[in-house]
Amino acid sequence: xxxxxEHVIALxxxxxxxxxxxxxxxxxxxxxxMSIELMLNAVNLAFVGFSRAWANPTGQVFVxxxxxxxxxxxxxxxxxxxxLFRNRDSVDVEEVSLLKW
Amino acid sequence: MVDAAAGVTETSLLRWIPFLPLGxxxxxxxxxxxxxxxxxxxxxxFLSCGAVLASFLISLFAFAELLGxxxxxxxxxxxxxxxxxxxxxxxxxxxxxPISAVMILVVTFVGFLIHVYSIxxxxxxxxxxxxxxxxxxxxxxxxxxxxxxxxxxxxxVMFLGWEGVGLCSYLLIGFWYSDRWNAYCGMKxxxxxxxxxxxxxxxxxxxxxxxxxxxKPTVAFREIAAAFPQIADRMVTLPAWLGGAEWxxxxxxxxxxxxxxxxxxxxxxxxxxxxxxxxxxxxVSALIHAATMVTAGVYMVCRLSFLxxxxxxxxxxxxxxxxxxxxFAATIAITQTDIKKILAYSTVSQLGYMFxxxxxxxxxxxxxxxxTHAFFKALLFLGAGAxxxxxxxxxxxxxxxxxxxxxxxxxxxxxVGVIAISGLPPFAGFFSKDEILLTxxxxxxxxxxxxxxxxxxVTAVLTSLYxxxxxxxxxxxxxRLSPENFRRVHEPSETVRYPLYVLAVFSLFAGFAxxxxxxxxxxxxxxxxxLAHFLAPVLAxxxxxxxxxxxxxxxxxxxxxxxATAGLVVAWWFYxxxxxxxxxxxxxxHAFWLLLHEKYFVDEIxxxxxxxPTVWISDRVLFRSIDAGLIDGxxxxxxxxxxxxxxxxxxxxxxxxxxxxxxxxxxLGTVAIVGWLLR
Numbered sequence: 107x108x109x110x111x112e113h114v115i116a117l118x119x120x121x122x123x124x125x126x127x128x129x130x131x132x133x134x135x136x137x138x139x140m141s142i143e144l145m146l147n148a149v150n151l152a153f154v155g156f157s158r159a160w161a162n163p164t165g166q167v168f169v170x171x172x173x174x175x176x177x178x179x180x181x182x183x184x185x186x187x188x189x190l191f192r193n194r195d196s197v198d199v200e201e202v203s204l205l206k207w
Numbered sequence: 208m209v210d211a212a213a214g215v216t217e218t219s220l221l222r223w224i225p226f227l228p229l230g231x232x233x234x235x236x237x238x239x240x241x242x243x244x245x246x247x248x249x250x251x252x253f254l255s256c257g258a259v260l261a262s263f264l265i266s267l268f269a270f271a272e273l274l275g276x277x278x279x280x281x282x283x284x285x286x287x288x289x290x291x292x293x294x295x296x297x298x299x300x301x302x303x304x305p306i307s308a309v310m311i312l313v314v315t316f317v318g319f320l321i322h323v324y325s326i327x328x329x330x331x332x333x334x335x336x337x338x339x340x341x342x343x344x345x346x347x348x349x350x351x352x353x354x355x356x357x358x359x360x361x362x363x364v365m366f367l368g369w370e371g372v373g374l375c376s377y378l379l380i381g382f383w384y385s386d387r388w389n390a391y392c393g394m395k396x397x398x399x400x401x402x403x404x405x406x407x408x409x410x411x412x413x414x415x416x417x418x419x420x421x422x423k424p425t426v427a428f429r430e431i432a433a434a435f436p437q438i439a440d441r442m443v444t445l446p447a448w449l450g451g452a453e454w455x456x457x458x459x460x461x462x463x464x465x466x467x468x469x470x471x472x473x474x475x476x477x478x479x480x481x482x483x484x485x486x487x488x489x490x491v492s493a494l495i496h497a498a499t500m501v502t503a504g505v506y507m508v509c510r511l512s513f514l515x516x517x518x519x520x521x522x523x524x525x526x527x528x529x530x531x532x533x534x535f536a537a538t539i540a541i542t543q544t545d546i547k548k549i550l551a552y553s554t555v556s557q558l559g560y561m562f563x564x565x566x567x568x569x570x571x572x573x574x575x576x577x578x579t580h581a582f583f584k585a586l587l588f589l590g591a592g593a594x595x596x597x598x599x600x601x602x603x604x605x606x607x608x609x610x611x612x613x614x615x616x617x618x619x620x621x622x623v624g625v626i627a628i629s630g631l632p633p634f635a636g637f638f639s640k641d642e643i644l645l646t647x648x649x650x651x652x653x654x655x656x657x658x659x660x661x662x663x664x665v666t667a668v669l670t671s672l673y674x675x676x677x678x679x680x681x682x683x684x685x686x687r688l689s690p691e692n693f694r695r696v697h698e699p700s701e702t703v704r705y706p707l708y709v710l711a712v713f714s715l716f717a718g719f720a721x722x723x724x725x726x727x728x729x730x731x732x733x734x735x736x737x738l739a740h741f742l743a744p745v746l747a748x749x750x751x752x753x754x755x756x757x758x759x760x761x762x763x764x765x766x767x768x769x770x771a772t773a774g775l776v777v778a779w780w781f782y783x784x785x786x787x788x789x790x791x792x793x794x795x796x797h798a799f800w801l802l803l804h805e806k807y808f809v810d811e812i813x814x815x816x817x818x819x820p821t822v823w824i825s826d827r828v829l830f831r832s833i834d835a836g837l838i839d840g841x842x843x844x845x846x847x848x849x850x851x852x853x854x855x856x857x858x859x860x861x862x863x864x865x866x867x868x869x870x871x872x873x874x875l876g877t878v879a880i881v882g883w884l885l886r
Contacts, residue, residue, distance in 0.1 A: 130871045138867075199867060206864030 114155030122148035135190065135197045139183045146176045220269055221284035221301040224262050224311060225354035228347040231258035235344030245337045248330075255343040256322045259350055263315035270308045280304060280744050281429075283360060290363075295424040302360035302428065305742045309574055310357035310506055313581045317498045318350050320706035324589050325490040327702035328596065342382060342488070349375035353499050357506060361427040362411050365507070369407065369471065372500045373400045379495060380487040392486035399480040403470015410463030417441060417456055432513045439517040461514055461521030465528075468504025472558045475532045479810055481555055485547040489592030492547060497554050497588050498581040505561040505577050509570040509746065516568065516747035523653050526566025530647075530662040533559030535807070537669035541676065542804040544605045546591045549677050553628065554584055556666060560643050563663060567653050569646030569753075570746040571739040575721040576643055578738075579635035582717050583627035586710035590621035593707065594681060596699045604677065609686030613696040616704060618682045620711040625678045627714040629671035630771040635718035640667060641767050642721060648763060649753030664770050671774025679782040725757045725764075 121144055128141030150169045157165025191197050231254050238246055246254065273280065285300040303311075322343070329342050352371025359365035374397075381393030414431065418424055423434040441456040468474070473481035484496045495501070508515060508525065515522050533556045540552035557580050564573040595602055597614050611618045627634035630641070644667070647653075648660040686693055698704070720738045727735025734740050743750040755763075781789050793800045802808070 126874060130867055130874065200865065202866075203864030206862050 111155055111159040115152060118148045118152040118155065120148075121145075121151065133198050133200055135183075135187045135199055138199065139180065139187070142183075143176060143180070146172055216282050218269075218282045218284050218303075220265060221282065221303055221358060222286060224265050224269070224315070225301070225351050225358060227258045227262045227265075228354070229351040231255050232344050232347035232351060235340055235347065239337055239340060239344065245340050248339055251340045251343050252326050255347050256319065256326070258347060259315060259319045259322050262350070262354070263312075263319050266308075266311045266315045269303055270312055273303060273305070273308050274741075285360075295419075297361055297363050297426050299364060300360040301358040301364075303358065304745045306506070306509055306574065306745055307357050309578060309738070309742070311354060313578050314350065314353050314357065314499050317581050317585050317710075318353075318494060320709055321490050321494040321498075321585065321589070322346060324493075324592070324703055324706040325488075327700045328490050328592055329488065330700070330702075331596075338382075342379075345375055345378045345382070346490075346494070349379065349495060349500070353503075356503055360429075361425075362414075362431075363426050365510075366407065366411065369467075369503065370404065372495070372503065373397060373404070373471070376400075376484070376495050376500055379491040380484045382487055382491065386486075389486040392480075392483040396480040396484050399477050400470045403467045403477055406463045406466025406470070408467075410460050410467065413443070413456070413463060414460045417443075417460075428510060435513055435517065439514075455518065455520065457514060457518035458520040461511075461518040462524060464507060464511060464514070465504075465521060465525055468507055468562075469528070470504075471507075472501050472504030472562070473555050474504070474528050474559065474562060475535060478532060478536065478555050479813060482548055482551040482806075485545075485551050489547065489588060489595060492551070493585045493588030493592065496551065497584040501554060501558060502561070502577045502581065505558065505565060505573050508562070508565045509574055512565075512570045512747035515565070519652055522566045522568065524566070525562050526647070526650070526653050526659055527655070529559040529562025529564075529566055530659045530666075531559070532556070533563060533666045534662050534669070535559075537666045537673065538803055539806050540673040541669060542800060545602050546594060546604050546607075546677065546681065547588075547602055549604075549673060550584070550587055550591055553587075553670065553673065556670065557584065557628070560640065560663070560666070563659060564643040564646050567646045567650035567656065567659070568748055569643065569650075569751050570748070571721075571742045571751055572639070572642040572646050574742060575738050576639035578720070579627070579639040579714070579717045582710055583624045583635055583714040586620065586624040586707060586714050587628065589703075589707055589710065590617060590624055593617045593699045593703055594621070596703065597696050599695065604680045606687055607681045608684050608688070609682070609693075610696060611682040613693065614698050616698055617707070620704075620707040621682070622678060623711040623714050625674045629674050629774060630667055630767060631671075631775070632768065633715075633718065635714050635716070637768070637771075638718035638721050638723065641764050642723065644767055645753055645755060645760060645763055646751070649755045664766060667767055667770040668774045668777075671771040672778050673774075675775050675778030676782055679778060683783055684786060723760070723764075725760045728757070 125141045125143075125145035125148060128144065129138050132138055132141065150172055153165040153169050153172070157163060157169075187197055190202065194201065234254060235246070235251070238244055245251075269282070273282065282303040283300055284303075285298050287299055288296050289299040290297040325342065325346065329339055349372060352368045352375055354368070356365055356368025356372060359368055377393045377397040379393075380396050381390045384390045384393075411426070415424065415426060417438045418431065418434055421434065421437050423430065423437075425431060425434065435457075439455075439457040442453045443456050443459055444453050445451055466477075470477045481496060481501065485492055487496070515525070536552045536555035536559065540549050540556065543549045543552060557576070561573040561576050561580070564570075564576065591602075594607070594610065594614070594617060597610070597617065598607065601607070623634070627636040630636045632638075644660060644663045647656055647663050650656045650659070653659065688696070722732070722735040722737070724735055727733070739750060805811075
């Protein structure tokens with residue numbers, strides 16, 4: 107039995123919403139990065155769902171692309187977090203607001 | 208009138224006449240302005256004089272072709288369609304007919320002689336390194352513009368040349384621009400000419416509008432001439448703010464064009480720039496402000512003769528303006544002491560003669576005087592330049608006198624010019640001036656033509672008087688120089704002298720081109736006035752026959768001769784026989800003398816009426832209030848200050864530096880856009 111496309115989209119939307127809320131509200135940088143990862147994977151899920159629904163493999167190819175970019179993003183993001191922690195002994199984003207008026 | 212379609216031959220020769228000087232000017236310009244490696248003097252001379260000489264030779268060839276037996280009298284060189292829009296097209300093309308043939312010969316021939324003269328004249332100019340080449344660059348550019356003006360096949364090409372000569376005049380008057388006065392004089396010439404150019408442009412617009420209204424939108428001279436009878440008698444109602452009067456179209460257009468001619472050819476009320484234009488180097492005064500550019504207005508009136516023949520009102524205005532200008536300028540010239548100023552006022556006066564002739568329908572007479580005047584006035588200016596060189600740049604005749612012993616060669620050629628302009632036979636000026644006076648005498652269609660003739664004769668007396676006054680005060684009598692300064696006076700170099708000799712020959716013989724039939728009959732020469740016969744096919748009225756019997760014509764000639772002689776005798780009496788007499792007369796008529804000497808205070812009147820109010824409005828209202836106050840103050844700086852204040856008080860707090868708030872705003876924005884797209 108196939109999972110209907112509506113279900114896939116609904117799950118994707120819920121995960122994406124969780125990701126957005128997490129990215130906007132949490133103060134720990136690590137958690138924010140994880141929330142972004144959630145959003146990316148919600149999109150991946152939608153890609154795969156659509157790909158299967160329309161029998162078009164392009165969506166699945168794109169998912170591989172997104173995973174690659176996500177890996178790179180995490181590498182860079184964690185690098186920034188690491189140097190931030192070394193300099194400030196904290197990973198709280200509220201304390202990193204130097205670029206303002 | 209030449210038929211618009213028949214008798215036209217295509218040729219690709221004409222374009223080289225203006226383009227060779229343009230090429231030389233362009234090479235000079237690139238070397239001076241872009242590459243910054245000026246040519247040597249020898250190279251400059253070779254390039255500039257060579258270009259003008261080649262241009263002259265081509266002109267001569269083209270002229271000879273035109274003379275061919277029964278050959279078509281019109282040649283056209285069509286380069287390309289300049290403007291094409293619907294059924295209107297303006298061609299970039301050149302027209303060679305008898306009028307332009309006479310003009311290009313005068314321009315290239317006198318132009319070449321003056322180029323040669325300039326080699327010697329500018330030789331001692333060491334004010335800046337590149338000045339010599341810059342001078343020749345402008346001179347070539349001027350020659351190009353002038354040739355465009357006279358060769359243009361339509362009003363637009365002519366206007367291009369018209370503006371071009373104005374620009375070159377400005378550049379050359381202010382050639383020694385480090386002296387503020389020279390720069391001011393250049394500016395004055397340019398600004399006064401703008402007023403005339405405005406009239407010229409309005410004339411083109413009104414004429415074009417009327418032609419388009421009858422379905423013949425064109426700017427080409429021959430097509431205008433063919434279509435003009437359809438619109439000549441139309442009535443035009445001026446807008447209410449101009450008085451709302453009804454004008455005949457031909458008169459209105461004619462007067463607009465004549466305003467342009469007044470500016471370029473220095474007629475009342477726009478003559479004031481020409482005397483000040485003498486601030487330029489003397490070859491410039493000779494070429495631009497005596498022989499060629501200032502005659503552009505006369506040329507235009509003759510070119511549009513079909514228009515003026517249909518506009519008796521405008522023609523009468525031209526004749527009267529010319530006559531009054533001739534008299535007015537001649538009276539001023541009598542009291543001046545600067546050698547170039549005298550010649551400048553004399554030029555204004557002679558141009559007045561030409562307009563007098565053109566206004567009375569004697570277009571051929573106007574062009575005849577234009578040509579002879581180009582020779583003898585160029586000769587006089589170049590002679591004056593030779594005197595100025597000899598005197599080490601002294602122009603005041605009060606500080607000369609007795610120079611005949613020091614510079615005899617210059618004296619003799621100068622004397623030829625003086626006799627020619629005074630109108631003593633058989634020199635050129637006698638024939639051309641006589642023809643003008645005859646035309647005025649017989650022009651019964653012009654109101655008050657007897658008065659015009661009278662003014663012409665009085666002006667002839669004054670002309671001879673001020674020219675011989677100039678000659679006697681410069682070359683004869685006791686010298687007013689100190690003995691050691693007198694010993695330093697020297698003849699100028701060969702390149703300065705030879706053009707003078709050539710011009711002297713032409714001042715002597717050019718008059719025979721328009722040898723009147725009344726003498727031709729005696730000598731058994733049929734059609735002796737060859738110039739008039741040559742020009743007749745393209746001028747309105749054809750071979751203008753004044754309708755005066757030969758006996759009457761001879762009496763008039765004798766009267767003109769008497770007038771010239773009277774001037775000569777008075778000048779001799781006043782300035783050689785009893786030199787203290789002028790001073791005594793000056794004492795007893797001091798107020799009158801002052802009026803003349805101060806040029807009727809016209810400059811001062813214009814200054815008070817036009818210049819000061821314009822400067823005041825420009826400075827106080829336009830500059831300080833509108834530009835500095837409104838545009839700079841409110842619009843530009845006001846905007847900047849407003850944005851600055853807004854940002855400082857509120858907007859800057861949006862930039863909290865918190866990445867999450869930016870992210871939140873971004874999401875809000877995305878949601879808003881997606882929501883709007885999905886609505």
